[in-house]
Structure formats: C-alpha cells, structure tokens
Amino acid sequence: MSCYYLSHQDKEKVLYNLHSSLLAGHFEIKKIIEKAIERYYWFYIGKDIKEYIQSCDSCQKFGKLQKIQLIQSIPVVQPFYQIGIDYVDPLNPTPTSVIFI
Numbered sequence: 001m002s003c004y005y006l007s008h009q010d011k012e013k014v015l016y017n018l019h020s021s022l023l024a025g026h027f028e029i030k031k032i033i034e035k036a037i038e039r040y041y042w043f044y045i046g047k048d049i050k051e052y053i054q055s056c057d058s059c060q061k062f063g064k065l066q067k068i069q070l071i072q073s074i075p076v077v078q079p080f081y082q083i084g085i086d087y088v089d090p091l092n093p094t095p096t097s098v099i100f101i
C-alpha cells in the first residue's frame, strides 16, 4: 500500500469527486465516509466529510436523496400548455459564437 501526502486542495478535490461531481450523486455522510476510507485516510477525515457535505449548496437546497423517486407524469391540459427546455453550458464557442445548446 502506498501513502501520499494530501494537501488541503487535494482533499477538496477528493471530497468533490466523492460527493459533488456529476458521477458522485450527493450521497449522505455515512456513505461518503465508507467510499473515502476505501482509498484515503487523513486525520479528521470524518469531520472533513461532514463539514463538506453540510456546506454543499445542492444538498442544502434540495435535501438528501430519496431512496425511491417515482417518475411523476405531467398532466396534459392542451397542446403547448407546458414546455420544457434543457440546456448545457458553457461549451466551446462555435464559429458563430454560440455557447449554449
């Protein structure tokens, strides 16, 4: 087993990847600690994870994940009653300077 020093910035990157990245899923403290100690250890790792998650903006706004989230159908009232738009940004500008989809 190898042992490497993790700077404060490295720890932030680890916490981001374990909790906040697109692939992480914003799981609760206990789950993130379990995932973290599979590969990392530093003093106060649990405290750092707890503080990181408690300061996570998305978790504060939307709460913790529900174990089962059923898909809710949208009632159809009339054509074009409700329109949804998904967009992605920022992207590399196109030749015409478009950066949104």
Ligand SMILES: [Zn+2]
Binding pocket: 019, 020, 026, 027, 053, 056, 057, 058, 059, 060
């Ligand atoms: Zn979160």
